[in-house]
Amino acid sequence: STQHTLNEIYIWSQLQHENIIPLLGITTNFGHTVSMVTEWMEQGNAHQYVRDVAVDPRPLVHQLVQLLDIAQELNYLHSHHSVIIHGDLKGENVLISKVGHALITNFGLSLSHTKGVW
Template identity: 55%
Template sequence: MDPRDFLRKLAEKASKFAINLDGRIERDQTPRARGGKAVVYRGTLLSEGTAVAVKAVIGATEVNMKDMKQVLREAHVWSKLDHPNVLPLLGITTEFDLTVSIVTTWMERGNARCFVQERHNDPRPLIGDIAAGLSYLHSHPKGPIIHADLKGDNVLIAQDGRALLTDFGLSIHLNSSFTMTTHLPCGGSLRWMAPELADSTEGMHATVESDIWSFGMTALVC
């Protein structure tokens, strides 16, 4: 299948739960951050002039169907979230690099790990914010959502100082209605990972309890 046709069909499926921002985003050429299979660019939402983050799959020129579906699964989970301590999803775009990209508001103050390195920044309010966001995920009205990769890098700082949970690439929605066939993601960051996951050789998946462990580690080491 032609890559553009494949992306178009994915975008049509994604339009059921995420706004398609094709034609509405201008993106920088130089990446601002890399991690796992993703790369993040800064961009602009043209209709409003708002700065946005555009997170794309690395190596998408090969049109890796598995990775593309995982991005859509992430967008599906993210689209259900609405809380003061969760970064809102703005939409998706298939305009760049023959891949699906997730679009969120750009957070100029960066992530919690870097934020707390500045001595004048009090880290204590962030712990309450992260706990509130995580509690919201775990008690979501459409079924518990497990973040599965909670750490300081995946917590962004809003302009008013609030902590915002972000990056739901490994998240699990226990009552998901997502119909596109994908495998539940495995992985995470070893330093923040619950012992039962770090020691498992049987492909165990994250749980509410392992999220709470990661929260404790985030509060301890960010």
């Protein structure tokens, strides 16, 4: 729905963290729906990344760095002035950067609450 999309755009546009992929803009150039524009992540999403047999086995240190990236992102979201609950954290919603860092994306099911008010 339009309200759902506007909520995602609003929440995502408020986020500034090195491991949350920035929302660069929005467009309607792909049909009649609003699409969100981000930087292209050559490594794809985490689900694809860990299943890519061409580069298996992955060094344990890379996996630990990616887990730390995600933990830092969640800490940022949960410490934000308006606590943000991602609501759909899974491998498909974590993109892998060119250098192997994990970045959270897709805030479509996110909820934002003012601290202390639930």
